[in-house]
Amino acid sequence: MRVELVTSTPGLQGRPERILPEFAFIGRSNCGKSSLINHVLQRVKMARTSGKPGKTRLLNYYLVEDRYFLVDLPGYGYAKVSKQQREQWRRLFRSFLACQERPLAVVQLLDARHKPSALDVEVCGWIMAAGHPLALAATKIDKVGANSRPARYREIISTLGAPAGTPFFPTSAVRGTGRREILAWIDAMLEANAPAADV
Numbered sequence: 001m002r003v004e005l006v007t008s009t010p011g012l013q014g015r016p017e018r019i020l021p022e023f024a025f026i027g028r029s030n031c032g033k034s035s036l037i038n039h040v041l042q043r044v045k046m047a048r049t050s051g052k053p054g055k056t057r058l059l060n061y062y063l064v065e066d067r068y069f070l071v072d073l074p075g076y077g078y079a080k081v082s083k084q085q086r087e088q089w090r091r092l093f094r095s096f097l098a099c100q101e102r103p104l105a106v107v108q109l110l111d112a113r114h115k116p117s118a119l120d121v122e123v124c125g126w127i128m129a130a131g132h133p134l135a136l137a138a139t140k141i142d143k144v145g146a147n148s149r150p151a152r153y154r155e156i157i158s159t160l161g162a163p164a165g166t167p168f169f170p171t172s173a174v175r176g177t178g179r180r181e182i183l184a185w186i187d188a189m190l191e192a193n194a195p196a197a198d199v
């Protein structure tokens with residue numbers, strides 16, 4: 001798989017000039033976005049990960065197969081940031097979603113161990129309201145016993161209020177689960193021209 005980190009930028013003005021379909025990975029701080037991106041791209045340390053929340057501070061654009069961008073976004077909901085930083089994140093993410101010139105689909109990641117937070121629910125609402133294709137990924141499923149998983153997945157979907165049929169991927173970057181399914185979804189979206197722009 002040909003992958004290249006093309007841009008790391010704190011704001012929207014630094015996004016790549018090239019317009020290609022974008023698949024953004026979004027979720028709480030520490031939920032495993034960067035790890036899942038590394039797993040999907042089959043790179044050990046392409047996206048930087050950390051045991052401490054708040055690692056990814058920039059929008060990182062990975063060009064994949066010269067065909068689309070995977071975008072690693074800073075996580076939300078990290079308690080130790082100032083109100084001002086929180087507000088900044090909110091503005092950044094909302095304008096990221098509002099931009100209609102770039103075809104965008106969003107994968108929202110949720111730690112399989114926890115019930116989605118109020119902020120997860122709010123963010124999911126923004127994505128749906130913006131009209132972008134949405135998929136959900138439960139992360140770190142290796143940390144949940146196989147018997148409890150179906151109930152956790154149901155809780156995630158019902159708490160978020162995601163519409164029936166929303167693609168849902170159980171994933172584990174540690175065990176290597178979910179890569180094939182996510183890549184198949186991305187391929188299907190590209191073939192259907194689904195991340196569409198309004199221009």
Ligand SMILES: Nc1nc2c(ncn2[C@@H]2O[C@H](COP(=O)(O)OP(=O)(O)OP(=O)(O)O)[C@@H](O)[C@H]2O)c(=O)[nH]1
Binds near residue numbers: 034
């Ligand atoms: N057991 C397990 N741990 C994981 C998995 N994915 C990520 N982790 C761990 O969770 C922590 C956070 O992972 P990151 O990928 O840095 O999380 P992130 O969502 O990018 O975090 P921010 O950039 O801070 O928003 C790290 O300690 C990872 O090793 C997984 O599938 N299973």
Ligand SMILES: [Mg+2]
Binds near residue numbers: 048049
């Ligand atoms: Mg990260």
